[in-house]
Amino acid sequence: xxxxxxxxxxxxxxxxxxxxxxxxxxxxxxxxxxxxxxxxxxxxxxxxxxxxxxxxxxxxxxxxxxxxxxxxxxxxxxxxxxxxxxxxxxxxxxxxxxxxxxxxxxxxxxxxxxxxxxxxxxxxxxxxxxxxxxxxxxxxxxxxxxxxxxxxxxxxxxxxxxxxxxxxxxxxxxxxxxxxxxxxxxxxxxxxxxxxxxxxxxxxxxxxxxxxxxxxxxxxxxxxxxxxxxxxxxxxxxxxxxxxxxxxxxxxxxxxxxxxxxxxxxxxxxxxxxxxxxxxxxxxxxxxxxxxxxxxxxxxxxxxxxxxxxxxxxxxxxxxxxxxxxxxxxxxxxxxxxxxxxxxxxxxxxxxxxxxxxxxxxxxxxxxxxxxxxxxxxxxxxxxxxxxxxxxxxxxxxxxxxxxxxxxxxxxxxxxxxxxxxxxxxxxxxxxxxxxxxxxxxxxxxxxxxxxxxxxxxxxxxxxxx
Amino acid sequence: xxxxxxxxxxxxxxxxxxxxxxxxxxxxxxxxxxxxxxxxxxxxxxxxxxxxxxxxxxxxxxxxxxxxxxxxxxxxxxxxxxxxxxxxxxxxxxxxxxxxxxxxxxxxxxxxxxxxxxxxxxxxxxxxxxxxxxxxxxxxxxxxxxxxxxxxxxxxxxxxxxxxxxxxxxxxxxxxxxxxxxxxxxxxxxxxxxxxxxxxxxxxxxxxxxxxxxxxxxxxxxxxxxxxxxxxxxxxxxxxxxxxxxxxx
Ligand SMILES: Nc1ncnc2c1ncn2[C@@H]1O[C@H](COP(=O)(O)OP(=O)(O)O)[C@@H](O)[C@H]1O
Ligand SMILES: [Mg+2]
Numbered sequence: 021x022x023x024x025x026x027x028x029x030x031x032x033x034x035x036x037x038x039x040x041x042x043x044x045x046x047x048x049x050x051x052x053x054x055x056x057x058x059x060x061x062x063x064x065x066x067x068x069x070x071x072x073x074x075x076x077x078x079x080x081x082x083x084x085x086x087x088x089x090x091x092x093x094x095x096x097x098x099x100x101x102x103x104x105x106x107x108x109x110x111x112x113x114x115x116x117x118x119x120x121x122x123x124x125x126x127x128x129x130x131x132x133x134x135x136x137x138x139x140x141x142x143x144x145x146x147x148x149x150x151x152x153x154x155x156x157x158x159x160x161x162x163x164x165x166x167x168x169x170x171x172x173x174x175x176x177x178x179x180x181x182x183x184x185x186x187x188x189x190x191x192x193x194x195x196x197x198x199x200x201x202x203x204x205x206x207x208x209x210x211x212x213x214x215x216x217x218x219x220x221x222x223x224x225x226x227x228x229x230x231x232x233x234x235x236x237x238x239x240x241x242x243x244x245x246x247x248x249x250x251x252x253x254x255x256x257x258x259x260x261x262x263x264x265x266x267x268x269x270x271x272x273x274x275x276x277x278x279x280x281x282x283x284x285x286x287x288x289x290x291x292x293x294x295x296x297x298x299x300x301x302x303x304x305x306x307x308x309x310x311x312x313x314x315x316x317x318x319x320x321x322x323x324x325x326x327x328x329x330x331x332x333x334x335x336x337x338x339x340x341x342x343x344x345x346x347x348x349x350x351x352x353x354x355x356x357x358x359x360x361x362x363x364x365x366x367x368x369x370x371x372x373x374x375x376x377x378x379x380x381x382x383x384x385x386x387x388x389x390x391x392x393x394x395x396x397x398x399x400x401x402x403x404x405x406x407x408x409x410x411x412x413x414x415x416x417x418x419x420x421x422x423x424x425x426x427x428x429x430x431x432x433x434x435x436x437x438x439x440x441x442x443x444x445x446x447x448x449x450x451x452x453x454x455x456x457x458x459x460x461x462x463x464x465x466x467x468x469x470x471x472x473x474x475x476x477x478x479x480x481x482x483x484x485x486x
Numbered sequence: 487x488x489x490x491x492x493x494x495x496x497x498x499x500x501x502x503x504x505x506x507x508x509x510x511x512x513x514x515x516x517x518x519x520x521x522x523x524x525x526x527x528x529x530x531x532x533x534x535x536x537x538x539x540x541x542x543x544x545x546x547x548x549x550x551x552x553x554x555x556x557x558x559x560x561x562x563x564x565x566x567x568x569x570x571x572x573x574x575x576x577x578x579x580x581x582x583x584x585x586x587x588x589x590x591x592x593x594x595x596x597x598x599x600x601x602x603x604x605x606x607x608x609x610x611x612x613x614x615x616x617x618x619x620x621x622x623x624x625x626x627x628x629x630x631x632x633x634x635x636x637x638x639x640x641x642x643x644x645x646x647x648x649x650x651x652x653x654x655x656x657x658x659x660x661x662x663x664x665x666x667x668x669x670x671x672x673x674x675x676x677x678x679x680x681x682x683x684x685x686x687x688x689x690x691x692x693x694x695x696x697x698x699x700x701x702x703x704x705x706x707x708x709x710x711x712x713x714x715x716x717x718x719x720x721x722x723x724x725x726x727x728x729x730x731x732x733x734x735x
Contacts, residue, residue: 426574426576427537429574429579431558432573432574432576433576433588434535434562435568436562436567436584436588436591436648437588437592437595437648438584438588438591439559443559446579447576447579454578
């Protein structure tokens with residue numbers, strides 16, 4: 021394909037120059053198709069540019085601060101760790117301050133999108149049996165020179181038909197990430213924890229990790245993606261995850277976004293599900309200055325079911341946006357979605373949950389809820405359920421609410437001697453706990469409860485009771 | 487200990503309490519009786535520090551300190567406790583967690599070491615027996631899905647754990663059968679030590695046969711229209727409130 025013909029970008033375009041700068045650092049073994057794909061993706065991006073307020077999907081989320089600043093892609097092979105990170109010491113990687121106490125897992129660590137775990141690190145998990153032999157877990161960079169056909173078509177698809185500008189940018193600039201393929205009938209005993217650390221380079225940098233998860237028939241896996249800001253200032257993380265679940269597969273996916281309060285985070289999760297597969301997603305967003313999370317699920321086989329759980333926490337001037345879309349394409353597909361938000365200070369939350377029940381999706385069920393707690397007079401939430409139902413024999417429901425802490429409950433707690441700020445924290449925690457209680461991994465549940473501000477969680481006391 | 491003088495309170499501009507005088511000495515039990523809507527709960531709430539009440543005249547001191555200037559939690563730290571007529575359900579807040587936070591907040595105020603989970607559980611298990619509540623109740627959310635009787639006993643249970651210096655019981659006996667009523671009475675009587683004081687708001691004299699009051703006051707139309715010894719409660723039971731209203735007119 022002639023790249024010049026479809027590219028509306030000027031040869032002098034800074035993004036093209038940035039791509040050339042990135043590629044000069046990438047291994048010469050990268051196949052030509054991949055380099056062509058990157059240029060096609062950049063062309064797709066160039067056609068429309070960053071979304072503006074007139075794009076319905078971005079009405080409440082202004083990305084001009086991202087659009088207006090120069091793009092500096094974090095390069096591999098630069099900095100003390102070869103990661104484009106100037107400000108992170110190897111010791112901090114060893115210390116693993118992001119780990120969840122007591123969580124047994126397989127861990128891959130990335131700095132600014134580039135994997136810093138070695139093949140020896142990964143082999144350790146194979147040797148211990150934490151990763152079954154026929155399962156492949158590898159840095160994406162290691163898979164690209166000889167990409168399996170499914171991976172290759174996924175990369176091409178995202179480049180040629182990117183769902184939005186950020187997906188196009190990710191397709192253009194991604195050079196690493198994670199690849200997990202679990203063969204038919206294989207179950208992983210422990211979760212895979214993908215840790216994405218964001219650290220300053222010689223200025224703010226942008227990282228574009230890509231995560232590809234393929235579960236064979238009846239395969240099972242849990243994957244945790246943690247996005248952690250380490251003094252990362254105004255970095256941009258733009259991540260794309262794809263989950264493909266074959267018939268009867270089961271995937272639990274956890275996404276924890278705890279970026280630096282001055283940074284930007286845009287993430288996309290695309291899920292396609294075959295017959296009788298089950299996917300559960302938890303999206304926890306409690307960091308960044310501006311974050312946007314898109315989740316798109318396609319229920320493509322009869323009996324497929326998905327549950328999307330989410331929690332967003334806003335404080336200061338944070339902007340936190342979740343857009344989800346679930347397509348019910350075939351009969352007997354089920355979805356449930358429960359998102360909650362807590363917004364304090366002058367933060368702003370956006371929740372948009374679209375569910376499309378297609379004409380063929382009879383006997384399907386879709387339930388959605390979005391409940392928000394505003395802790396200050398200046399915090400705001402825009403919540404919009406969007407149910408598009410094109411089949412008649414279906415059960416659908418949705419509910420949204422925006423509320424404040426119950427003054428009667430506050431008075432009750434204070435009348436027993438609990439200080440007002442503690443009483444507010446207890447009630448807020450109760451609101452949050454409802455989401456955390458659904459997390460099936462106890463270590464993650466406790467770790468997140470602690471991260472979200474309760475010194476001693478009720479869960480700990482409860483375990484003492486039992 | 488507690489001195490209410492000429493207290494006038496309005497809700498949304500409407501006068502509800504119209505000049506209350508009440509002195510409760512150390513170790514005393516005072517009963518407040520009176521018809522519905524006479525202002526009993528309003529008085530209880532104002533003493534505990536609930537918002538939404540406008541004090542237009544008079545005042546309240548507790549051990550000589552201006553009680554109305556204190557926040558609800560400061561009042562609790564001084565030893566004021568209100569057993570609510572309608573305890574609020576708080577979904578998601580574990581009962582044990584809540585009570586431990588309350589107990590330790592008070593201990594911290596008094597300069598005592600906070601109790602850890604085990605010490606706390608040992609303490610509360612004793613107190614649960616007192617009100618015949620099941621331990622399972624500790625694992626539930628505060629008052630959520632509690633029956634009317636369980637809510638009332640939970641209030642008495644909290645009182646037993648927090649050991650207040652002045653407990654105000656707002657119709658804690660309403661809707662209880664005789665056995666539950668005896669448990670409530672026992673909860674109060676066990677705490678009586680000659681120092682602690684009680685203000686018991688009730689409709690019926692039946693609680694007062696178990697918790698014997700030093701003084702009985704009749705609140706009607708926002709005023710204390712009559713005060714007397716425990717025999718006043720018996721008279722009220724026999725004749726209803728009409729005769730006190732007439733007497734007050
Ligand atoms: N929040 C409120 N807003 C308006 N009126 C109230 C409120 N609370 C109580 N009142 C009124 O104050 C009066 C006294 O109520 P209350 O103190 O609850 O009486 P009691 O406990 O003696 O039955 C009643 O007329 C009641 O309707
Ligand atoms: Mg009342």
